[in-house]
Amino acid sequence: MTDSTESTGPTAPKLRLGNGDGWGYAPAPESTDHVELRDRYGLFIDGEFTEAADGRTFETANPATEEKIAEVALASDVDVDRAVAAARRAYDEVWSQLAPRERGKYVYRIARVLQERGRELAITESLDGGKPIRESRDVDIPLAAAHFFYYAGWADKLDYAFPGRGARALGVAGQVIPWNFPLLMAAWKIAPAIAAGNTVVLKPAETTPLTALKLAEIIREAGIPPGVVNIVTGAGETGAAVVQHPDVDKVAFTGSTEVGKLIRRTLAGSGKHYTLELGGKAANLVFEDAAVDQAVEGIVNGIFFNQGHVCCAGSRLLVQESVADEVISKLKDRMETLIVGDPLDKNTDIGAINSRAQLDRIEEYLEIGEAEGAEPFQTSCPVPERGYWCRPTLFLQASQSHRVVQEEIFGPVLAVQTFRTVDEGIAMANNTPYGLSGGVWSDKGAKAFRVTSRIRAGVLWANTYNKFDPTAPFGGYKESGIGREGGLAGLHAYLQPEAAA
Amino acid sequence: MSTTGTRVESPPIDAVGVEERVARLCSRSIKKDAKLQALHLTLSMIDLTTLEGADSEGKVRQLCAKALQLHAALPELPHVAAVCVYPALVGVAKRALEGSGINVASVATSFPAGQAPIEIKLLEVRKAVEAGADEVDMVISRGRFLAGDFAYTADEIASVKEACGDAHLKVILETGELGTLDAVRRASDLAMRSGADFIKTSTGKIKPAATMPVVLVMLEAIRDHYLRTGEKIGMKPAGGISTAKDAIRHLVMVRETLGQDWLDPDLYRFGASSLANDVLRQIVKQRSGIYQSFDDFSL
Numbered sequence: 001m002t003d004s005t006e007s008t009g010p011t012a013p014k015l016r017l018g019n020g021d022g023w024g025y026a027p028a029p030e031s032t033d034h035v036e037l038r039d040r041y042g043l044f045i046d047g048e049f050t051e052a053a054d055g056r057t058f059e060t061a062n063p064a065t066e067e068k069i070a071e072v073a074l075a076s077d078v079d080v081d082r083a084v085a086a087a088r089r090a091y092d093e094v095w096s097q098l099a100p101r102e103r104g105k106y107v108y109r110i111a112r113v114l115q116e117r118g119r120e121l122a123i124t125e126s127l128d129g130g131k132p133i134r135e136s137r138d139v140d141i142p143l144a145a146a147h148f149f150y151y152a153g154w155a156d157k158l159d160y161a162f163p164g165r166g167a168r169a170l171g172v173a174g175q176v177i178p179w180n181f182p183l184l185m186a187a188w189k190i191a192p193a194i195a196a197g198n199t200v201v202l203k204p205a206e207t208t209p210l211t212a213l214k215l216a217e218i219i220r221e222a223g224i225p226p227g228v229v230n231i232v233t234g235a236g237e238t239g240a241a242v243v244q245h246p247d248v249d250k251v252a253f254t255g256s257t258e259v260g261k262l263i264r265r266t267l268a269g270s271g272k273h274y275t276l277e278l279g280g281k282a283a284n285l286v287f288e289d290a291a292v293d294q295a296v297e298g299i300v301n302g303i304f305f306n307q308g309h310v311c312c313a314g315s316r317l318l319v320q321e322s323v324a325d326e327v328i329s330k331l332k333d334r335m336e337t338l339i340v341g342d343p344l345d346k347n348t349d350i351g352a353i354n355s356r357a358q359l360d361r362i363e364e365y366l367e368i369g370e371a372e373g374a375e376p377f378q379t380s381c382p383v384p385e386r387g388y389w390c391r392p393t394l395f396l397q398a399s400q401s402h403r404v405v406q407e408e409i410f411g412p413v414l415a416v417q418t419f420r421t422v423d424e425g426i427a428m429a430n431n432t433p434y435g436l437s438g439g440v441w442s443d444k445g446a447k448a449f450r451v452t453s454r455i456r457a458g459v460l461w462a463n464t465y466n467k468f469d470p471t472a473p474f475g476g477y478k479e480s481g482i483g484r485e486g487g488l489a490g491l492h493a494y495l496q497p498e499a500a501a
Numbered sequence: 502m503s504t505t506g507t508r509v510e511s512p513p514i515d516a517v518g519v520e521e522r523v524a525r526l527c528s529r530s531i532k533k534d535a536k537l538q539a540l541h542l543t544l545s546m547i548d549l550t551t552l553e554g555a556d557s558e559g560k561v562r563q564l565c566a567k568a569l570q571l572h573a574a575l576p577e578l579p580h581v582a583a584v585c586v587y588p589a590l591v592g593v594a595k596r597a598l599e600g601s602g603i604n605v606a607s608v609a610t611s612f613p614a615g616q617a618p619i620e621i622k623l624l625e626v627r628k629a630v631e632a633g634a635d636e637v638d639m640v641i642s643r644g645r646f647l648a649g650d651f652a653y654t655a656d657e658i659a660s661v662k663e664a665c666g667d668a669h670l671k672v673i674l675e676t677g678e679l680g681t682l683d684a685v686r687r688a689s690d691l692a693m694r695s696g697a698d699f700i701k702t703s704t705g706k707i708k709p710a711a712t713m714p715v716v717l718v719m720l721e722a723i724r725d726h727y728l729r730t731g732e733k734i735g736m737k738p739a740g741g742i743s744t745a746k747d748a749i750r751h752l753v754m755v756r757e758t759l760g761q762d763w764l765d766p767d768l769y770r771f772g773a774s775s776l777a778n779d780v781l782r783q784i785v786k787q788r789s790g791i792y793q794s795f796d797d798f799s800l
Contacts, residue, residue, distance in 0.1 A: 011731075012728075013727050013728050013730075013731045015724065015727075015728075015759060015760035015762075016760040016761040016762055017756075017757070017760045017761075021761055022756075022761035022764060023535070023538055023539065023542065023752070023756060023761065023764050024535065025529060025530070025531060025535050026531070026532050026533040026534050026535035026536070027532075028530035028531075028532045134528055138528070289513070290513075291512065291513045291514055291515035291518060292512055293512075293514075293518075293519075293522075293721050294514070294515040294517075294518025294519060294522070295518075297518055297521070297522050298518065329728075337756075337757045346528070346529075346530035347529055347530055443513035443515065463515055463517070463518065464517070464518070464521075
C-alpha cells in the first residue's frame, strides 16, 4: 500500500487532472435533429390522447437551460376516474380474456420498438430530466427495453413461475413513479404488470413526463388494446387520486419515504395490494484489502451516477482508517476528471440537477453539512451559467450524528466517514433508518460475502456498484420500502398470492 | 538460483473493475480541434519500429527517411519521437537521423525472448549504446519473474540500467506472457523501483500485446510511483495499436489517469509500425473532409 506520509508537505507531487488545462475535449453534442417533440401533450386514456377535463396544463422544462419544452395536460380526479374506468373495462373485457401467449407478443412488441427508437428516447430523457446522454443512451433506455423483454417471456409461463400456486392477475394497478429514471421506472412498473395480466394507470413525475408520453405513443403504435395502459400526467394531487381510487386493486409507488408513509396510511384497511420503493442512504464500505483504484471507481459510480438522483446511491462512504488517506486522495483526483455540464454532450459525466426545487434542497444540505462541522470538498470543474448545477461534493470528517449522514440528499454529495474494524464498519452501515442498498469493497472473497450477509439492505454489491438487471429483485428493508420489483419477486407482486391451483 | 524472493508490495487489481473503467474511458468522444490536436500529439509520440529478422541497412534507411518526412504533402507535421531497431542496425539509423532530433532506440537483452546469460545481455546493451542508441528497450526474464524470483528480475533491470549509461531505459514486461493484471502491476512496480525510465507493455511478438486494461494498470502504477516519490516514469504501449482511434483512446486514458504532464513524447510513446499512416490519413481527413487511399501515404 502507498505510504501516504511521504507524499504530504508543501512540495507533494500533484497530478494535473483538471478540465480547463492543456489538451481538453471539444464539445461533442448529440444531434437532436431527428427528435420530434410536440408543444402540447395530452393524457393517454383508453388508447387516445385527450385534454384534461378541466383543460388545465402544466409546463415541463429543460433543467439545463431552464427553457420550457412543452405544455402537458394536468389530470384531475375526473380524468383519473376516466383512466381507471378504461383500465377496468380493458381488464374485464380484453386483457384478462386474451391467451397469455398473445399478451406476451404485445409486450415483446413494446420492447422492440423501445430499442428501435432508443436514440430518440435517450435524447428526450436527457432534455427533459437533465441526465447525461451517456447514461440515458447506455443505461436507462437499454434497461427499460430489457425489462419489457424479460417480463414478456413470463407472460405465458406464469404457471411455471409459481408452480402449484396458480397465477391470477390482480386487476387494475395504479402506479406512481419518480423523476430520476422516468422511462426506466415506467418500464419497471408497466412490464411486469401487463405481462402478468393486469391493466395499469401510470402517473409519471411532473418534471419528467415526456418519455412516458412517448411510451404511450409506442404503446398505441404497437397496437396494445385501448385501456391496458393509461398514462395520466400531473403532480402530487394526481398521484394521490390514482393511489386513492377505490377501483384500483394494486398500488405501486416509487418515490420519497415521506410520501411512501402517507400512502401506506392511506391504504390501510383498503384491501389494496401495494409495493413501495422509497429512499435510501446506502453505505459503500471500503476495506483495507480492497483493490483501491477499482474501489474509487465504484465510489464515483455509486454517488455521481445520475447526479446522485438515485435511491440506491452509495451516499455514505465508509473507509477503513488504514487506507482512508489514500482512498480519499485518489477519490479527489478522480473527481477532478468528472465533467459537469450539457447533458446532451457525449463527454458529460454529471448533468443538470432535475429541478430548481431539488437544487434548493441539495444546497440546503450543503449548508447543513458545513454547519454541522463536516469538511466540504468540491471539484474545480466549470459549470454553465444557466440551468441547475451542482459540482461533485464530498463531506469529509462526517459523523454518524450528522444530518448529511442520516438523511437522503438525492444529489451528488457524498458523506465520508472512517471505521477501524469490520464489526464497526458493519454497525455504522446498519445505523440508518434506511435499508435499500449497500456496497462492499475487498479483494478477499470470504470477507465480502460475510460482510454483505450482515448488512440489512435489499440490494448489496460486492466490488461493484449500481448494477441493475431485470432478473434481479430490487427493494428495501426498513424505511426504504416494502415489496420487491424485478425478477420473479417483481412478477409475484402483480399476481394473487393465495390463488389455488 | 536466488530464492530470497524480494516481496514486492503491490496493491491487488480487480480485473472486472479495470475493464469497466476502460469501457467508460473508451466512451469519450473526441472531435474537431481536440481530435486534430490528439493526432499531432500521437505522431510526436511514435517510436517508428522495424524488428524483423530480415531487416537490412536499406530497410532501416527507408524507415529513417519516413521518420524525417512523414508525409510530403503536410510539411508542418511534428516528427516522430524515435526510430526503434535491432542493435546491429543502430549505427545505420544514427547516421540517417543525425541532427534531426529524432532518437534512436534499440531493443537489447536478447530481444524478444530474453533467454540468454546476463553477461551477453549486458554486452549487447553496451554495444547498442556505443553504436549511438539514445534509448534501450530491454526485456525482463519472464520465466524468472513468473517463478517468483523477483530479486533476479530486480537485479537484472538494475544491471541493465547501469550498462545503459546515459541512454534511457525502457523495460518491456511482455504483459501477454504475465497472465494476470496483478502480475502486470507487480512487474511494473518492480521495474520502476529498479531503475526503469519507461515501462513498456510488449515486444510486439506476442499476442495479446498492449490491451487497454493492461495499459491502464501500468498507468496507475506510474501514477502511484509518482505520488509516492515525485519521480515521473514514462509509458510505452507497443503492439496492436494500429489506428488513430486506438491511439486517441490511449491519450484519453493518460489524460484522466496521469494528467497533462504525461501527454508528452518524453513520457509517453507508441511502439508501432503502421500507426503513423492511419494518423496521417485522419489528419488529411480532418483538414480536407475526404479520406485518401492508403496508397497516397508512403510505407
